[in-house]
Amino acid sequence: MMSLRTIARSAPRALARASTTSTLARCQRTTSSLLSARPASLLRTQQVSAFSTSLFRRAAANDVDEELSAKLASEIEFENDVKQNEPLPASIKDFLDNSPFKVEDVLGKEDVVLTRSYGDEKITVTFSIADLHNYEPDMMEEDQALEDELDLEGGRSQQNQQEAEAGEDLEGGDEAAVPCRLNIVVEKANKGALNVEALAQDGTIVVENLYYYADPKLAHSTDANAVHAAQDTYPGPPFGSLDEDLQILMERYLEERGINQALAIFAPDYVDFKEQKEYTAWLKNVKGFIDA
Structure with missing residues (x-):
């Protein structure tokens, strides 16, 4: 779904660039013809030439603004049509209706944050639509x-x-979803936090790294000092090198806390859903600026 939408977006853009290039070429040819056709007396009158050029540039700039605004409007209309023709995936609806996680999705932000309580634990799962832009096929x-x-x-x-x-x-006839990276934090008051880096792909959660921090802030904060402190903390061995039984028990530990197949399906689908929503909002913001 993501790649088809991208192809559909790029096609009208390519046509628009061709149209713009053609328009510029016509303007250049028209300008050359006018210059060659001017009497010598007009060419020598610098004041008249400067004034007419200024008017031409102002008119051309207004034309570009109008053309750009119209193109943005067509892109917005296209995205709205896509949204109407693509109902909310069942995986997203089921997760939102039945999951114990609360979804925090702020328009204009790349990250999506899921939070829940489990006994005396606070669990946070974060993923980002940046994975779509950074994804390269394996x-x-x-x-x-x-x-x-x-x-x-x-x-x-x-x-x-x-x-x-x-x-x-x-x-599976549908195209596979783009893998989604999950940053999972399980914390207890005054006990520190476990920080798990995992990958949601093809309906499974693949744990890549497991860290422990005495200070939970090190697992959450993007402050430079916190990041540096986290990097100085012993990271533990690669998860795949741990005893197999230990790996299995840790996966079961996460599954009991909702890090399961439902989340593995939801996260990549929600990334694609959010990307379309963010792109449409971005188009509207750019159009509003151009039209102001």
């Missing part, structure tokens, strides 16, 4: 595509190819 996907291509060239039968493609369609 090299493993490219390697797999190359391997499939080599299999075809090596003589894999057409029947096997069709069966494989049919299996892929059954496994």
Whole structure:
């Protein structure tokens, strides 16, 4: 869904750039013709030339403002149509209706914050739409595509190819969501905090790192001093190098606190939903500035 929307956005932009380039070229040709057609006396009159050029520039600037405003309006209309044609995903609706987490989503901010209480613990989960902009497909996907291509060239039968493609369609016709990074903090009063870095992808939570901080502020604050203090704290071994049973128990510990499959599906879907909402608001803000 994300990539299709991006392609749809880029197409009208490319046309607009072509239109703008054509308009500029026409203006340049028109200006050259006017200059060549002027009598010598007019060309020598500097005051008249400067005045007419100023008027031309002012008129051209107004034309650009109007064209830009119209283009922004068309982009806003397109995004509104997309929103109308794409109902709220069931994963988002179900999570908002049934999850114990409270969703804090401030328009204009990239981060989304989920909070809840669990016994005497305060749990915070943070993720960001910046993951969409920073995402690069895994090299493993490219390697797999190359391997499939080599299999075809090596003589894999057409029947096997069709069966494989049919299996892929059954496994999931929709495009996979972009992986979403989660910053999870579980804290207890006067006991410090656990900070878990995880990845929500394909309906699963993959824990990457686990830290402990005596001061919970180190897990939350973006202040330079707090970041430096956190970096100076012993990070612990990579999660994947821990005893397998310890890994499993930690995953169960998180699952009991709502870090589960429902969250793994919700977070990437909500990132895509929020990105469209933020982009539409951004377009409106830019248009309002141009029209002011």
